[in-house]
Amino acid sequence: MSSLxxxxxxxxxxxxxxxxxxxxxxxxxxxWSFAITFLKNFLFPPYEFGEIKKHMDELGVKTLPxxxxxxxxxxxxxxxxSQPVMARFGAESFLPSMVALSVTRELGPVITALIxxxxxxxGIGAELGSMRVTEQIDAMEVSAINxxxxxxxxxxxxxxxxxxxxxxxxxxxxILGGYVAVSLILNMNFQLYVSSLLPSLMFYDVLPGIAKTFxxxxxxxxxxxxxxYNAENGTVGVGRASTSSVVIASLLIxxxxxxxxxxxxxxxxx
Amino acid sequence: xxxxxxxxxxxxxxxxxxxxxxLSIKExxxxxxxxxxxxxxxxxxxxxxxxxxxxxxxxxxxxxxILKMSAKELNIIRKHIGFVxxxxxxxxxxxxxxxxxxxxxxxxxxSVKEREQKINTVLEKVxxxxxxxxxxxxxxxxxxxxxxxxxxxxxxxxxxxxDEPTTGLDPITTKEISRLIVDLQKDLNVTAxxxxxxxxxxxxxxxxxxxxxxxxxRYEGELSKLTSTKDExxxxxxxxxxxxxxxxxxxG
Numbered sequence: 001m002s003s004l005x006x007x008x009x010x011x012x013x014x015x016x017x018x019x020x021x022x023x024x025x026x027x028x029x030x031x032w033s034f035a036i037t038f039l040k041n042f043l044f045p046p047y048e049f050g051e052i053k054k055h056m057d058e059l060g061v062k063t064l065p066x067x068x069x070x071x072x073x074x075x076x077x078x079x080x081x082s083q084p085v086m087a088r089f090g091a092e093s094f095l096p097s098m099v100a101l102s103v104t105r106e107l108g109p110v111i112t113a114l115i116x117x118x119x120x121x122x123g124i125g126a127e128l129g130s131m132r133v134t135e136q137i138d139a140m141e142v143s144a145i146n147x148x149x150x151x152x153x154x155x156x157x158x159x160x161x162x163x164x165x166x167x168x169x170x171x172x173x174x175i176l177g178g179y180v181a182v183s184l185i186l187n188m189n190f191q192l193y194v195s196s197l198l199p200s201l202m203f204y205d206v207l208p209g210i211a212k213t214f215x216x217x218x219x220x221x222x223x224x225x226x227x228x229y230n231a232e233n234g235t236v237g238v239g240r241a242s243t244s245s246v247v248i249a250s251l252l253i254x255x256x257x258x259x260x261x262x263x264x265x266x267x268x269x270x
Numbered sequence: 271x272x273x274x275x276x277x278x279x280x281x282x283x284x285x286x287x288x289x290x291x292x293l294s295i296k297e298x299x300x301x302x303x304x305x306x307x308x309x310x311x312x313x314x315x316x317x318x319x320x321x322x323x324x325x326x327x328x329x330x331x332x333x334x335x336i337l338k339m340s341a342k343e344l345n346i347i348r349k350h351i352g353f354v355x356x357x358x359x360x361x362x363x364x365x366x367x368x369x370x371x372x373x374x375x376x377x378x379x380x381s382v383k384e385r386e387q388k389i390n391t392v393l394e395k396v397x398x399x400x401x402x403x404x405x406x407x408x409x410x411x412x413x414x415x416x417x418x419x420x421x422x423x424x425x426x427x428x429x430x431x432x433d434e435p436t437t438g439l440d441p442i443t444t445k446e447i448s449r450l451i452v453d454l455q456k457d458l459n460v461t462a463x464x465x466x467x468x469x470x471x472x473x474x475x476x477x478x479x480x481x482x483x484x485x486x487x488r489y490e491g492e493l494s495k496l497t498s499t500k501d502e503x504x505x506x507x508x509x510x511x512x513x514x515x516x517x518x519x520x521x522g
Contacts, residue, residue, distance in 0.1 A: 139359035142319050143373040144345040
């Protein structure tokens with residue numbers, strides 16, 4: 001991929017914008033072919049269940065503290081900020097429903113995915129990148145072990161399945177954060193808060209939000225793995241792989257979210 | 271295992287690293303590859319094991335061209351090949367034990383007891399039985415090299431490729447590792463291709479030597495004749511190397 005990039009860049013004088021755009025589309029092309037390789041390796045045995053479980057444990061546990069704090073703050077701030085506006089329209093009693101719907105449909109999944117991307121995609125990029133530059137991936141390959149299956153498939157699957165679980169957890173924590181704010185502002189008790197939000201929270205509000213996190217998890221895993229697996233130029237390359245993993249994963253999450261929201265709204269209108 | 275390289279060329283962009291190289295390495299031979307840094311010695315090793323695909327040429331192992339093999343067929347051959355990396359390339363998230371048993375678990379059907387026995391045997395061979403539960407980060411450079419060697423011989427390969435196995439080591443450890451390479455060849459009739467700059471190591475192990483310059487073979491033959499050649503480049507290369515090494519031995 002890097003030789004293709006250098007050939008393109010050498011062939012003409014580009015402006016900085018053109019260079020950045022070319023670079024971005026080359027990365028997208030590389031990601032696409034990497035994802036195809038993932039599918040080919042994922043479908044055929046041997047399956048590394050132990051490794052997948054190990055990565056799910058690590059990724060989930062390590063991300064738990066930061067998503068807990070963030071989830072609580074999202075719910076709390078959302079309720080605090082929305083209360084004056086809703087009071088102006090005499091809709092204060094809908095505050096719990098508003099918090100629950102905003103969190104489950106959009107904020108919970110997207111914020112969790114972005115934090116997960118920051119925490120995990122960079123980690124995968126750095127780890128695989130350093131394995132690449134220290135020849136550990138080559139060592140695996142010459143030992144007749146498929147490094148793609150062992151290192152990439154396991155991490156991508158772990159990300160794909162752990163992010164939805166984290167999102168469910170964040171949704172609960174954010175709703176709890178919303179309750180703390182509502183109880184401070186409106187002096188509402190927990191029973192009333194829950195009974196206010198439950199009737200408005202439908203199955204089709206929660207499900208699309210959770211379902212799209214499978215896609216976000218896949219993006220985080222595949223981008224981090226792609227950047228790390230193809231890292232070059234020593235420690236500089238490792239740093240670059242780590243940083244660009246976060247940037248590209250976050251950007252792709254937001255772009256894909258936009259598409260998925262449109263699909264969701266079309267099939268399950270509010 | 272016999273290795274035959276025919277008209278091998280490899281370039282990175284405009285830079286030709288290997289230019290029409292042909293070599294023949296007999297079974298059970300210790301074959302040493304010399305050359306200045308950047309002359310394509312490591313690239314040659316990586317082409318032999320299929321980590322790099324040459325632009326032209328053939329790499330035949332026991333008469334089979336590995337460049338025409340499927341990934342599955344290549345992996346069958348690779349199970350009989352060991353590779354000692356210059357950087358050791360130990361898996362740094364695994365202990366020494368896990369590093370050693372990793373290829374055994376995935377490629378062979380050994381019982382836990384058999385695996386344990388094999389691990390102990392190779393660690394005894396490299397004299398590092400105490401390091402069994404250590405992480406690579408806790409090991410010195412020389413210890414890492416020896417564990418890297420242990421990992422490559424644990425599967426009892428028939429061909430071992432050494433990429434500068436003694437670089438950066440003191441003369442005593444250099445001699446120990448070199449003797450280990452000779453012992454392996456004697457005990458298991460292993461074919462070894464050793465890329466090195468180190469004349470102490472080469473003198474101990476070499477049956478046959480080749481010198482690369484600018485991607486081409488400058489000399490091929492016995493090591494003893496190399497030091498008495500009238501070729502200016504070879505004299506320059508070996509005088510300096512030899513002087514440095516002798517000095518290292520005396521100081522050591």
